[in-house]
Amino acid sequence: MKESLKERIRLWKNLYINAFENAVNAIPNVEGVLLAYNTNIDVIKYLDKDDLEKRINQIGKERVFEVIETPTERISSLEHLFGGILRSIKLGKAMEWFVESEEIRRYLREWGWDELRIGGQAGIMANLLGGVYRIPTIVHVPQNPKLQADLFVDGPIYVPIFKGKELKLVHPKEAVKEENELIHYIYEFPRGFQVFDIQAPRENRFIANADDYNARVYMRKEFREGFEKIAKRVELAIISGLQVLKEYYSDGTTYRDVLDRVESHLNSLNRYDVRSHFEFAYTANRLVREELIGILPKFTSVGLNEVELASIVEIIGDETLAKEVLEGHVFPIIDAINLLMDETGIGRIHFHTYGYYLALTKYRSEEVRDALLFASLAAAAKAMKGNIERIEHIRDALSVPTNERAIVFEEELEKEFTEFENGLIDMVDRQLAFVPTKIVTSPKSTVGIGDTISSSAFISEFAMRKS
Ligand code: 8BR
Ligand code: GLC
Numbered sequence: 001m002k003e004s005l006k007e008r009i010r011l012w013k014n015l016y017i018n019a020f021e022n023a024v025n026a027i028p029n030v031e032g033v034l035l036a037y038n039t040n041i042d043v044i045k046y047l048d049k050d051d052l053e054k055r056i057n058q059i060g061k062e063r064v065f066e067v068i069e070t071p072t073e074r075i076s077s078l079e080h081l082f083g084g085i086l087r088s089i090k091l092g093k094a095m096e097w098f099v100e101s102e103e104i105r106r107y108l109r110e111w112g113w114d115e116l117r118i119g120g121q122a123g124i125m126a127n128l129l130g131g132v133y134r135i136p137t138i139v140h141v142p143q144n145p146k147l148q149a150d151l152f153v154d155g156p157i158y159v160p161i162f163k164g165k166e167l168k169l170v171h172p173k174e175a176v177k178e179e180n181e182l183i184h185y186i187y188e189f190p191r192g193f194q195v196f197d198i199q200a201p202r203e204n205r206f207i208a209n210a211d212d213y214n215a216r217v218y219m220r221k222e223f224r225e226g227f228e229k230i231a232k233r234v235e236l237a238i239i240s241g242l243q244v245l246k247e248y249y250s251d252g253t254t255y256r257d258v259l260d261r262v263e264s265h266l267n268s269l270n271r272y273d274v275r276s277h278f279e280f281a282y283t284a285n286r287l288v289r290e291e292l293i294g295i296l297p298k299f300t301s302v303g304l305n306e307v308e309l310a311s312i313v314e315i316i317g318d319e320t321l322a323k324e325v326l327e328g329h330v331f332p333i334i335d336a337i338n339l340l341m342d343e344t345g346i347g348r349i350h351f352h353t354y355g356y357y358l359a360l361t362k363y364r365s366e367e368v369r370d371a372l373l374f375a376s377l378a379a380a381a382k383a384m385k386g387n388i389e390r391i392e393h394i395r396d397a398l399s400v401p402t403n404e405r406a407i408v409f410e411e412e413l414e415k416e417f418t419e420f421e422n423g424l425i426d427m428v429d430r431q432l433a434f435v436p437t438k439i440v441t442s443p444k445s446t447v448g449i450g451d452t453i454s455s456s457a458f459i460s461e462f463a464m465r466k467s
Contacts, residue, residue: 005407012402012436015422019373020398024391026463027133032234033459034274035122035129036140036223036265038214038241040182041148042119042447045112047085047189053196056082061196073284075208076100078107085187088206090198092191094446096184096207098215105210108185117387117448118151119184120214121240121279124448125455128378130157132388135459138230140223142213143179144172153389160222160230167226169233182211188445205447215244217258224261231268236275236462238455239266239299243281245288255288259295266298277301277348277458279451280308290315293344301348302340303454309336309351316343328353330409331416334360334432341430352437352453356406359433359457369423369433371461376437378456383443388452397438406436 003011056064059078067083068090075081075097081104088095099105118127122139130137131153138158141148149172158169185208193200209215223230231237242262245255269276278299283289293312296302304312306328313322313336321339324332337349337360347362350372357372380397381388388394410423413434417425425432443449 005404008407008410009402009404011422013398015369015435016373016377016398016402016438019370020377020395022367022370022464023374023460026467027135027460029463029466030133030135030235030459032136032138032236033129034138034230034234034237034269035125036237036239036241037122037142037217037219038120038244039118039123039126039139039141039148040120040184040211040214041151042117042184042186043113044115044117044186044188044445044447046114046445047089047187047193047195049193049195052082052085056086056196072097074098074100075104078104081108081208084208085206086195086198088187088204089189089193089195089200092201092204094204094207096209099185099208099210104208108183108208108210111185113185115386116147116151118148119186119447121281121451122238123148123151124451125238125240126157127151127153128388128452129455129459131155132391132394133459136234138169138234139172140220141172142218142220143182144175144177145179145181146176147181149173149176160226162222162226167222167229180213182213184209184211186447188447190442203443203446205445207447214241216249217241217245217262219261223265227265228268231265231272231274234274236277236459237269238277238279238458240279240281240451242288242292243283245283245285247285247287255285255291259291263295263298266295270298275300275462277303277454279454280304280312281450282308282311286315296340296344296346299346301350301458302346303350303352303450303458305351305450306333306353309333309340312336312340316340328355330356330358330413330434333358338430350454350457352450355403355439356409356434356436357453357457361431361433362429364424364426364431365461365465366422366424367461367464368431369435370464371457372423372433372435374460375453375457376435379449379453380438380440382449382452383440383446386444400438400440403436403439410434410436 126139136156310322310325351358377397380400381393
C-alpha cells in the first residue's frame with residue numbers, strides 16, 4: 001500500500017502516542033536496575049566566540065592551528081586544549097581527550113562553567129531511570145564527593161555501602177566521602193558556531209577529561225567484594241565506561257585485569273537471570289575493541305551509533321562495509337547488525353543515528369518498536385531541555401516533528417521487504433524494527449542523548465514485555 005508522506009507521518013504520530021502510553025504504564029513494573037561503571041561530574045560550558053578567540057590569540061594562534069591538523073588526542077598544554085576544541089568545531093565531531101597536566105587542570109577550573117551535571121553514562125542514566133522513571137536504581141560511583149553526590153536528583157537512586165559486613169543501599173547524598181572530584185570539562189557549540197575562519201557543520205562538544213579514576217575503570221570496594229549481593233537486588237543491568245581501557249598501564253596491569261573483573265560480574269548477573277545491556281561507546285584502542293566484541297555473548301543486548309558500529313565492522317567485516325555504515329544508509333547498517341548478531345549470538349542490537357533507530361532482535365514483539373519510539377521521545381526531550389526532570393517533559397516531545405527524511409528509508413525498506421508493516425520486519429529467525437525519530441531543531445545541548453536513547457529503550461522494552 002502506497003501512502004503519501006502526510007499519511008505516513010500521521011500513522012507514526014499515532015504509533016508514537018500509543019507507545020508513550022504503553023511505556024509509561026509499564027515502567028513501574030521494573031523492580032530494579034544496576035548501572036555500572038562510569039559516573040563523574042560534567043561541567044558544561046557553552047563556548048563564546050570572543051572569549052575563545054581572545055584566549056587563543058594570547059597563546060599564539062599558529063601553534064594552536066597546528067594541533068587541529070595533527071591531533072594529539074591528549075592534553076598537556078594550552079595549545080593541545082584549544083587545538084582539540086577547534087578540531088571538534090571544525091569537524092562538528094564529539095571528541096574526548098585526557099588532561100595530563102595539573103597546570104591545565106587548574107586553568108580549566110579557573111576558566112569556569114555555566115552548568116554542573118551528573119556525568120558518565122552510568123551517572124546520567126541514574127538520574128533518568130531513578131529520578132524520572134522512578135525505578136529503583138543502584139549506581140556505581142568510583143568516588144563520592146559532595147559536589148558529585150549533590151548532582152544526583154532525589155528518588156530511588158542508591159549506592160551500596162558496607163555497614164560492618166552488611167551491604168546497605170543509600171542515596172549517594174547519604175554516603176558522601178571526602179574523595180576526589182572526577183571532572184569532565186564539556187565545551188558545547190551550536191551548529192554554525194564561528195571562530196576565526198572555522199565554522200561548525202553541526203552542534204557537538206569537546207570533552208577535556210580530568211579524571212584518573214574512570215580512565216582506568218576503577219571499581220570501588222563494595223563492587224569488588226559485594227557484587228553477588230548487588231546482582232540479587234536487580235532485574236536489569238546496564239554496563240558502560242569500558243571504552244577508555246588501554247592495553248597496559250604504568251603499574252604493569254592491563255585492560256585484561258579490568259575485563260576479568262567485568263566478566264566475573266557478568267557471570268554473576270547471568271546466574272541471577274539479570275538481563276544486561278552493554279552501551280558500546282567509541283573505543284579508540286583496536287585490541288580493547290576486539291576484546292569488547294569478545295565479551296558481547298555474555299550480554300542480552302548492545303546499543304551503538306554509526307561510528308561505533310563502523311569501528312566494529314572494521315574488525316568483524318571489511319573496510320567497504322565500515323565506510324558504508326558511516327555514511328548512514330540503512331541497508332549496509334542492516335547488513336552490519338546482522339553480521340554482529342551472527343558473530344556474537346547476542347539477542348538484541350539497538351542501533352541509533354541522527355534521524356532513525358533500528359533494533360534487531362532474536363524474538364518477535366511489537367514492544368521492541370514501541371520502546372524505540374519511547375526512546376526517541378526521551379531523546380527529543382533531552383535535546384530540548386538539557387535535563388529531563390519529569391515524565392511530562394517526555395510527553396511534550398510528542399509535539400516535535402517526526403524526521404521526514406527517514407520516511408524515504410521507510411519506503412525503501414517497504415520495497416525490499418514485503419513483510420514490512422508499522423516499522424516491523426519479519427526476517428525468519430529475527431525481527432527488525434525501524435522507527436523515524438523526532439529531531440529537535442535547536443538542541444540545548446548534545447551530551448548524554450545517546451545514553452538517554454539506549455537506556456530508555458532497553459528498560460521500557462523489558463517493562464512492556466513483562467506486563
Ligand atoms: P551518540 O552520543 O551515541 O552519538 O548519540 C547521539 C544521538 O542523539 C544521535 O544518534 C541522534 O539520534 C540523537 N540526537 C542528536 Br546528536 N541531536 C538530536 C536532536 N537535535 N534531536 C533529537 N535527537 C538528537
Ligand atoms: C562520556 C564522558 C562523560 C559524559 C558521557 C555522556 O562518558 O566521559 O563526561 O557524561 O560520555 O555520554
